Amino acid sequence: MKRASIIFLLLVISVIPVACTNQNQRLGQKQALQIAWKALDQNSSSLDLESWEIDEVRKVVGGEVVSEFSIPSKENCPGPRSPENQPIKVSSEYWYIKVLPQSQVLPTQKDTAAPSSMPIVPEPSIQSAIYLIDMYNGDVIARKITCLDIP
Numbered sequence: 001m002k003r004a005s006i007i008f009l010l011l012v013i014s015v016i017p018v019a020c021t022n023q024n025q026r027l028g029q030k031q032a033l034q035i036a037w038k039a040l041d042q043n044s045s046s047l048d049l050e051s052w053e054i055d056e057v058r059k060v061v062g063g064e065v066v067s068e069f070s071i072p073s074k075e076n077c078p079g080p081r082s083p084e085n086q087p088i089k090v091s092s093e094y095w096y097i098k099v100l101p102q103s104q105v106l107p108t109q110k111d112t113a114a115p116s117s118m119p120i121v122p123e124p125s126i127q128s129a130i131y132l133i134d135m136y137n138g139d140v141i142a143r144k145i146t147c148l149d150i151p
Contacts, residue, residue: 026135029057032095036131039140040099042079044126055128056098059135063090069132069142077126077147085142088132094141095133101126 027035033054044051066088088094125147132142 024136026093027095027133027138029095031138032097032133032135033057035133035138035140036095036097036099036129039131039143040129044079051102052099053102054097055100056096058096060094060096060132061090062088062092062094062132065094065096065132066090068130069144071144076149077145082143082145086139088142093135095135096130097133098128098130100128 037052040052069085069088127146127148128144129146130144131140133139134141
């Protein structure tokens with residue numbers, strides 16, 4: 001009985017540090033960008049990461065950006081309706097990621113039928129997309145996708 005108690009106690013002691021360590025691991029920038037791209041993918045008409053440029057990536061505290069996400073974004077964006085933003089905790093840490101569509105992509109030589117070919121606008125509807133990603137669990141807490149008004 002005493003031996004079983006000691007083994008159980010050792011098992012509990014060895015598991016507690018692992019559980020606490022995983023809780024404190026932060027997402028890296030590369031992981032956060034992958035999460036943002038996956039979230040943007042549903043609204044992207046090009047479905048091509050090359051059609052986008054990263055405008056801003058930074059670590060923020062919720063209080064710095066809460067007002068930016070309090071105004072709902074336009075819902076005339078392509079793709080399914082975005083989920084509602086979750087509450088932003090003013091003292092929590094997040095990744096703030098802003099992406100912009102490439103303004104234009106010049107056709108490659110093989111795509112060019114004539115020398116005066118028009119540039120391609122890869123994302124004609126979306127002006128910008130901003131994501132707030134929880135630094136610890138990778139959840140997209142808030143998003144703000146700005147789209148053009150299409151009559």
